[in-house]
Amino acid sequence: MQTKQNMFSLRFKQKLIDGGLWLARLPGKTLEAFKRIPRLIVKELFGIGKEFLEMIKNFYRLRTIPGKRISFLLSLILFLVCIKLYYNTSVERHTENPQDKLVPTGEQLWNGFRKTIFEVKIREEYDTNGEVIKNELPKSFREARKHDKQAFADRKFVNKKEMWKNGAARNYLKQGESLLWQDTKASGKRILIAMVFIFFGIYIGLVMGAFPYAEKVLYRFVLFFDKIPALAVLPILFIIFGLGETSKIALIVIGVAPTVILDTYLKVKEVHDEQLVKGMTMGASQPEIVFRIIFPQIIPKVLDTVRLNFKAVILFLIAGEALAAEAGIGYRIFVVRRYMDMATIFPYVVWISMLAFIVDMAFRSWISRQYKWLNK
Amino acid sequence: MGKNIDRKYVLELFNVYQQYDGRIILNDISLRIRKGEFVSIVGPTGCGKSTILRMVLGSETPSQGIAAMEGHLIKRPDSRRGIVFQKYSLFDFMNVRDNVIFGLELEHFNMMDNYLRKIVPFLYRKKVKNFREEADHFLEKVGLLEHAENYPHQLSGGQRQRVAIAQAMIMKPQILLMDEPLGALDVGTREAMQIFIQGLWSQTEQTILFITHDLEEAIFMGTRLIVLSQYYKDGKNGSKIVEDIKIPWPQPRPTTIKHTKEFSDIMEGIRHAGLDPTHMQDINDFNIQHEDALCSVKKVGE
Numbered sequence: 001m002q003t004k005q006n007m008f009s010l011r012f013k014q015k016l017i018d019g020g021l022w023l024a025r026l027p028g029k030t031l032e033a034f035k036r037i038p039r040l041i042v043k044e045l046f047g048i049g050k051e052f053l054e055m056i057k058n059f060y061r062l063r064t065i066p067g068k069r070i071s072f073l074l075s076l077i078l079f080l081v082c083i084k085l086y087y088n089t090s091v092e093r094h095t096e097n098p099q100d101k102l103v104p105t106g107e108q109l110w111n112g113f114r115k116t117i118f119e120v121k122i123r124e125e126y127d128t129n130g131e132v133i134k135n136e137l138p139k140s141f142r143e144a145r146k147h148d149k150q151a152f153a154d155r156k157f158v159n160k161k162e163m164w165k166n167g168a169a170r171n172y173l174k175q176g177e178s179l180l181w182q183d184t185k186a187s188g189k190r191i192l193i194a195m196v197f198i199f200f201g202i203y204i205g206l207v208m209g210a211f212p213y214a215e216k217v218l219y220r221f222v223l224f225f226d227k228i229p230a231l232a233v234l235p236i237l238f239i240i241f242g243l244g245e246t247s248k249i250a251l252i253v254i255g256v257a258p259t260v261i262l263d264t265y266l267k268v269k270e271v272h273d274e275q276l277v278k279g280m281t282m283g284a285s286q287p288e289i290v291f292r293i294i295f296p297q298i299i300p301k302v303l304d305t306v307r308l309n310f311k312a313v314i315l316f317l318i319a320g321e322a323l324a325a326e327a328g329i330g331y332r333i334f335v336v337r338r339y340m341d342m343a344t345i346f347p348y349v350v351w352i353s354m355l356a357f358i359v360d361m362a363f364r365s366w367i368s369r370q371y372k373w374l375n376k
Numbered sequence: 377m378g379k380n381i382d383r384k385y386v387l388e389l390f391n392v393y394q395q396y397d398g399r400i401i402l403n404d405i406s407l408r409i410r411k412g413e414f415v416s417i418v419g420p421t422g423c424g425k426s427t428i429l430r431m432v433l434g435s436e437t438p439s440q441g442i443a444a445m446e447g448h449l450i451k452r453p454d455s456r457r458g459i460v461f462q463k464y465s466l467f468d469f470m471n472v473r474d475n476v477i478f479g480l481e482l483e484h485f486n487m488m489d490n491y492l493r494k495i496v497p498f499l500y501r502k503k504v505k506n507f508r509e510e511a512d513h514f515l516e517k518v519g520l521l522e523h524a525e526n527y528p529h530q531l532s533g534g535q536r537q538r539v540a541i542a543q544a545m546i547m548k549p550q551i552l553l554m555d556e557p558l559g560a561l562d563v564g565t566r567e568a569m570q571i572f573i574q575g576l577w578s579q580t581e582q583t584i585l586f587i588t589h590d591l592e593e594a595i596f597m598g599t600r601l602i603v604l605s606q607y608y609k610d611g612k613n614g615s616k617i618v619e620d621i622k623i624p625w626p627q628p629r630p631t632t633i634k635h636t637k638e639f640s641d642i643m644e645g646i647r648h649a650g651l652d653p654t655h656m657q658d659i660n661d662f663n664i665q666h667e668d669a670l671c672s673v674k675k676v677g678e
Binding site: 272274275277278279280281282283284285287288291292293296297371372373 | 433435452453454455457458459461463464465467468469470478479482483486487490527528529543544547549
């Protein structure tokens with residue numbers, strides 16, 4: 001009979017042998033895989049050809065199922081058409097006027113990207129007399145670090161902590177943020193604060209839907225509030241709250257919160273009466289029914305609504321920033337508009353769209369993971 | 377009225393009337409239910425069976441008369457009366473075990489406890505463990521212990537109703553109300569559930585008020601059968617209790633009992649008393665033809 005330890009060592013040996021064999025076979029396998037590539041290409045091409053013929057045959061037919069490869073290619077067509085059109089216009093305009101800015105060439109676009117994303121913007125600082133101090137920064141973090149180390153070797157700093165505190169490296173990180181990052185930070189802060197207020201709207205909607213007397217007080221008012229076009233009250237907001245952050249956040253909240261409140265209200269109304277009665281027969285008090293029976297049922301659906309309204313949040317954010325701001329994505333787009341600097345506007349638009357897309361995707365996956373009971 | 381007096385009747389309805397917008401639904405209903413009875417109420421669609429149940433439950437108050445439980449007026453739904461609905465009895469956002477535990481949690485933990493439980497779970501571990509054991513005991517009783525971790529949408533209709541029964545029974549209610557609990561099930565599951573509920577009743581002696589529109593089911597299930605029907609002979613509309621029969625066979629009953637002569641005799645008798653759906657058509661025709669009958673309804677409504 002084998003002991004446990006014996007078994008373990010045997011298994012370990014077996015694993016070692018397997019691993020060795022796998023390693024020994026690896027070069028041969030790779031070679032085989034490489035040999036397979038031309039055949040694979042031929043197979044794919046044949047597949048595309050077959051699916052293409054099928055497409056021609058069935059193009060005007062209902063209820064057909066397009067193949068995988070041709071579907072992917074078809075989805076690319078409009079993107080390619082757009083790029084081609086853009087390229088043609090760009091070339092045409094640049095033959096007329098080589099300094100054209102409206103339709104930048106690929107090189108100009110790349111420079112714009114580099115300028116906004118990678119290039120460090122030095123934040124101007126003023127001394128007590130109101131004169132500009134020019135910060136001369138090292139070109140990279142590594143260079144700054146090297147500079148610091150040299151200074152430490154020369155005993156300009158007492159210890160490493162002080163070196164980090166007063167050195168060039170931290171200065172680089174602190175001041176040397178790219179334009180895009182600065183704007184994103186400013187806009188993100190506004191969005192986050194506005195989101196807190198919007199989430200407070202869920203609570204109002206819950207109370208409004210659950211308690212009939214609260215409904216009588218709030219419902220008409222919120223309905224009317226919802227109909228006010230937020231952009232029309234923008235001047236009023238700027239007059240009341242000033243040109244600071246408050247007015248921009250207020251604009252987002254006024255624009256989006258009523259939708260969230262009304263949606264929560266409708267979702268609460270959709271909860272079956274049986275569930276409330278059932279809760280009562282289980283001895284739940286009034287607030288327990290609201291917060292332990294109604295709330296968990298509606299919250300994933302309401303979060304979905306908030307997710308879909310993220311587009312409106314960004315819309316109002318950019319509208320607010322366009323009028324008056326010191327930094328922000330909307331602000332930057334509307335500033336460089338004056339110089340017709342398309343090479344800066346393009347990366348900003350792409351960046352904000354990407355950001356919204358990523359936030360949306362993350363939120364969606366979080367909801368579906370958090371509330372598994374929804375996946376019926 | 378001390379606690380030591382063993383009250384015979386769990387539930388009492390005295391001369392109950394109910395009307396919506398002047399239209400009379402229930403007309404002078406009086407009913408007493410003893411402890412340990414299995415009462416099934418049967419009647420055609422729209423005759424006010426569910427209205428009676430809602431009044432017993434407390435989600436509706438009668439426009440005249442008294443609905444009382446253990447000598448006290450019924451005001452709102454509470455934990456002394458459990459309920460199983462035809463649908464939507466379960467909470468979709470909790471798994472089966474949590475659904476069953478939920479009642480105990482509501483009883484023992486207030487809102488503050490509920491939040492504290494997430495922050496300092498070790499303070500509540502012992503209580504939660506006890507709840508779990510109790511819930512598992514009830515789930516075993518309904519035969520769904522292996523589905524304890526599943527969500528309601530993963531269960532079949534019959535299983536869901538069984539969970540709902542466990543969910544109501546764990547509160548140890550004085551009376552268990554069932555509002556057409558088998559209405560949405562297919563024939564096979566329905567028969568199995570009928571046998572299951574009978575078995576549960578004979579084990580636990582739980583007082584049950586069972587409402588159904590299926591006459592055969594009603595006779596097969598209950599120890600006492602109450603037949604409601606629309607009553608028109610004296611010119612007044614609204615439903616009345618037409619029959620109140622004791623059903624003699626001991627429980628649990630074999631399904632073959634449905635094919636005996638006694639069973640069909642009882643059924644014939646009740647049909648004659650006015651339950652037959654074809655008979656309902658006659659009632660409607662009568663109401664349309666005799667306008668004075670409708671007038672009297674208006675008068676009563678005023």
